[in-house]
Amino acid sequence: MSSAAGRGTLLAAVFASGMVFLDGTVVNVALPRLGRELDASVADLQWTVNGYLLMLAAFVLLGGALGDRFGRRRIFLLGVVWFTAASVLCGLAQGTGWLVGARFLQGAGGALLTPGSLSVLQSSFHPDDRGRAIGAWSGLSGVSTALGPFIGGWLIDALSWRWIFFLNVPLAVLVVLATIRWVPESRDENLSRTRAEGRQHRGFDVAGALLGALALGGITYALIDAPGRGLGAPPVWGAALAGVVGAVAFVLLERRRGDTAMLPTGLFSSRLFSVLNIFTVVVYAALSGFTFFLAVYLQNVVGWSALLTGLALLPMTVLLLIGSARAGALSARIGPRLPLTIGPVVAAAGLLLLRGVGPGASYWVDVLPGVVLFGAGLTLVVAPLTASVLAAVSDRFAGVASGFNNAAARAGGLLAVAALPLMVGLSGGGYEQHGELTDAFRGAMLWCAGLLLAGAVLAVSLIHRPPREAPPSQPCHTLPAATPPARKQARGRAA
Numbered sequence: 001m002s003s004a005a006g007r008g009t010l011l012a013a014v015f016a017s018g019m020v021f022l023d024g025t026v027v028n029v030a031l032p033r034l035g036r037e038l039d040a041s042v043a044d045l046q047w048t049v050n051g052y053l054l055m056l057a058a059f060v061l062l063g064g065a066l067g068d069r070f071g072r073r074r075i076f077l078l079g080v081v082w083f084t085a086a087s088v089l090c091g092l093a094q095g096t097g098w099l100v101g102a103r104f105l106q107g108a109g110g111a112l113l114t115p116g117s118l119s120v121l122q123s124s125f126h127p128d129d130r131g132r133a134i135g136a137w138s139g140l141s142g143v144s145t146a147l148g149p150f151i152g153g154w155l156i157d158a159l160s161w162r163w164i165f166f167l168n169v170p171l172a173v174l175v176v177l178a179t180i181r182w183v184p185e186s187r188d189e190n191l192s193r194t195r196a197e198g199r200q201h202r203g204f205d206v207a208g209a210l211l212g213a214l215a216l217g218g219i220t221y222a223l224i225d226a227p228g229r230g231l232g233a234p235p236v237w238g239a240a241l242a243g244v245v246g247a248v249a250f251v252l253l254e255r256r257r258g259d260t261a262m263l264p265t266g267l268f269s270s271r272l273f274s275v276l277n278i279f280t281v282v283v284y285a286a287l288s289g290f291t292f293f294l295a296v297y298l299q300n301v302v303g304w305s306a307l308l309t310g311l312a313l314l315p316m317t318v319l320l321l322i323g324s325a326r327a328g329a330l331s332a333r334i335g336p337r338l339p340l341t342i343g344p345v346v347a348a349a350g351l352l353l354l355r356g357v358g359p360g361a362s363y364w365v366d367v368l369p370g371v372v373l374f375g376a377g378l379t380l381v382v383a384p385l386t387a388s389v390l391a392a393v394s395d396r397f398a399g400v401a402s403g404f405n406n407a408a409a410r411a412g413g414l415l416a417v418a419a420l421p422l423m424v425g426l427s428g429g430g431y432e433q434h435g436e437l438t439d440a441f442r443g444a445m446l447w448c449a450g451l452l453l454a455g456a457v458l459a460v461s462l463i464h465r466p467p468r469e470a471p472p473s474q475p476c477h478t479l480p481a482a483t484p485p486a487r488k489q490a491r492g493r494a495a
Contacts, residue, residue, distance in 0.1 A: 017144075055111055079114070286455075288416045420444045
């Protein structure tokens with residue numbers, strides 16, 4: 001952490017993952033303006049968010065596996081360039097079809113760079129500094145997530161919603177330069193040894209990735225299309241059936257392929273790893289549902305501008321910036337159970353307060369308390385959750401573990417954005433009707449608070465301090481850890 005190489009590696013990882021996380025939230029602020037300009041329905045707005053999340057959730061595992069085999073830095077750089085090119089296409093969109101298609105491409109690029117941003121930290125830093133590096137990454141990346149609405153609001157009001165996508169171009173240039181200069185290459189050395197000994201390595205689990213995409217895509221399509229067509233419409237139940245069949249086929253395929261699968265099922269012999277990822281789905285579903293509804297509600301009902309809507313969420317940014325590293329250090333001392341229990345409860349209290357916001361609401365009295373509570377709860381969760389997921393498995397599976405945890409987070413958000421409008425009765429052009437949107441917003445906040453409380457129950461019941469190494473029951477315990485950093489990269493790093 002004290003070396004130039006360490007700081008440069010951290011900078012590249014933070015800014016790259018920040019682009020992905022920022023684009024996952026900044027679009028929410030743009031939805032009302034984008035909807036009016038492109039004449040979009042609620043379903044179009046959902047797909048603008050979910051096309052991106054779907055590709056992230058479906059292919060982030062494949063992105064992690066590609067990095068483990070071909071080099072984490074190499075795949076990371078490819079993802080940055082791909083993501084940036086797709087961002088430019090989003091900014092040039094002339095209709096909802098074009099925009100949604102570009103968002104699908106953008107999500108695919110994010111699936112390549114997101115696991116790489118964390119696995120390069122896991123494989124590059126000395127174990128004694130790794131926790132601090134991951135804590136800093138979690139905090140600063142979380143800041144970019146919260147900062148997205150503020151930056152997006154300013155760009156939307158001052159220029160156009162298109163500039164929230166063009167913003168990625170200068171950020172990508174900085175990431176590419178920092179990666180080339182400082183980030184060491186690393187890969188799964190067990191795969192390298194297999195090739196060196198002339199033994200055949202089974203190909204990538206492309207079928208698994210496609211089945212995962214089918215499962216998520218089918219269920220998402222059914223949830224989004226149901227309000228307009230009805231639950232009994234053939235396209236709706238047909239898509240739902242395809243999603244369920246895809247999910248079952250995915251599990252069976254991964255079990256048959258064993259450790260060569262895109263998602264080695266041996267990872268789930270660690271109960272802690274399994275529970276942490278269920279917790280991730282629940283908490284990030286609440287986060288995505290909250291940000292999707294709040295940004296539209298504050299503009300279309302309360303009557304705020306895009307910039308004021310972004311400013312309303314600024315306290316979350318400050319709390320994440322100040323508190324995430326401290327939350328990670330606290331979790332390292334006392335274990336993750338307490339932070340992961342208290343955090344969701346505090347965040348749920350914030351959402352319940354925000355249910356009372358209405359037209360003419362005061363920011364200081366009506367909005368700020370709920371936002372502060374939600375941000376404080378999120379701060380307690382982000383860093384301890386990330387560090388615990390990686391500590392629950394062997395270093396060899398850093399890319400796959402981080403990829404799956406990212407997939408779990410995106411899947412939670414994907415399903416929340418798809419399901420909540422259906423559950424609260426919002427469809428068509430309802431987001432432009434004050435009464436209909438108010439009822440939907442208050443119902444959505446209640447559902448999101450319930451999800452957070454369910455996460456707290458899960459944490460207090462089943463989450464414990466992770467072991468320093470993977471449990472002996474995991475099949476990876478006979479395999480070496482990830483490659484240590486190159487000697488020249490290690491010089492100057494704190495012991």
